Amino acid sequence: MRKVILIVVMLLVLPLNFGATTTNDDNNWFENLKQQAKSNNKINDLYKVLYYMPKGGDLHNHLSGAGFSNWWYDLALEAESKGYIYYTKVQLTYCPDTEVTDSFSKHYNLLFRNIAEYEYKKLDECVKEQYKQLKDLNPQEKENWLNSIRLDTTTEGQNEFFDRHWQRLNAINDNPWLKAEMLYKNMEAFAEEKITYVEFQVSLEEFEKPDGSFFTEDETAVIIRNRLLQDDAIETGVIVRFQMDFLRFLPSAVDLLRSSYKFVHDNNDLWVAVNMVGREDTANGQPLRFLKAMQELKSQYSGVRLSIHAGESKQKNFNVRDTLLLGAERIGHGLNLIHDIETMDRMRQGPYLIEINLISNILLNYIDDFKQHPFPSYLRGGIPVALSTDDRGMWDSTMTDEFFVAVTEFDLSWDEIKLLSRNSLNYSFLKTDLKNKLLKGYNDKIEQFELQMKDKGIDGLGELPETRGFICKHYKICSVDKMLMD
Secondary structure: HHHHHHHHHHHHHOOOOOOOOOOHHHHHHHHHHHHHHOOOOOHHHHHHHHHHOOOOOOOEEHHHOOOOOOHHHHHHHHHHOOOOOOEEEOOOOOOOOOOOOOOOOOOOOOOOEEEHHHHOOOOHHHHOOOOHHHHHHOOHHHHHHHHHOOOOOOOOHHHHHHHHHHHHHHHHHOOOOHHHHHHHHHHHHHHHHHEEEEEEEOOOOOOOOOOEEOOOOHHHHHHHHHHHOHHHHHHHHOEEEEEEEEEEOOOOOHHHHHHHHHHHOOOOEEEOEEEEOOOOOHHOOOHHHHHHHHHHHHHHOOOOEEEEEEEEOOOOOOOOHHEEEEOOOEEEEOHHHHHOHHHHHHHHHOHHHOOOEEEEEEOOOOOOOOHHHHHHHHOOOOOOOOOEEEOOOHHHHOOOHHHHHHHHHHHHOHHHHHHHHHHHHHOOOOHHHHHHHHHHHHHHHHHEEEEEHHHHHEEEOOHHHHHHHHHHHHHHOOHHHHHOOO
């Protein structure tokens, strides 16, 4: 009788675990790893775990800003096979007899601005001398060119990014074949980081042929669709969907909203949402500018989702609240939401999510220190959030870097890491069946990863992956080639 009572008591006090949840004891391996990273210089081990662990998706990713400098350079040279030849400005020379009145006037003094061959041929001889064909750059010029489209110094910030990076890319960003290859290179890299889903923001307007004439949106869409159907893209295992984006402050922005909305409605197999991008700190960029047009569009079309930039500002305003009025389900950045208590409470009730971009926010000086970021207040205050990369090519960073910053700056638990990944799938704009399939796949893979870590630990992982410039500079996690360069 005593034995029976003892067994019953033991069953009552033992924790039950059927695989649905984890206990603190289950996660001790990760807590121990974090402590070792702080005290025993095991920071590379922590980074390796975050790199090799299965992740969900990247919901806030500008395709034009997702390419690393070396990718842009290599793809620009390869584009010659499609008839594209590019020149870049390597010096400034005074040309007294040149009347600069065309599109070059605004950016005449911008070094490493890239132009197509048809534009180069229109220049007079004095101006031509300021340019070099991209493939003819010497090593120092090439390095300067690579640095010109990434934030590589502490003195660069919003103005460099918004007013120079895109203007330098210029012609090479207007090539749909190049953009399609950039898409594939991102898929390949994300697969290596164990990411299964990406929503790329991309506009299909004003893509150019080698002679300067334009592709239609439909022609550009076909090029992108066909690239996704190639075997190497399929083999990455990364599921891709697109958001049609447009600059919110342009005089034509309302018309662009209308055309974007219709395109997404008519191409909803791959294009799943509309997004308004660009600075909010101008009168023309305010969300209420679009309220009337959005109401009209909702009466015409169904099934078009909205994920809109809002609250990417140090200023206190109600842009997040006003963006929700437009019908947005996801908010990009949401930094200044922290000052709007009523809207924060509304977002706790759902169905909303904030796309968090930690590295973007600090490099663009929207925060001065990670400790100022409202991310942990949102995460631990019941507002759904997910980490994303924004313009990672220009930060020279990765999704692993975003997780590393979140873990080291905010002491994320293992359960919080998994929640972020699940949120990135739960709040995706995928159709329900595919969303559930990816969620199940993630749950299976993360469970296997946990078992592997408890069984083999760090020894079961691969080598330290090649790291990018941000994590090497700011956290001294550098792969061998970067250590040699430094």
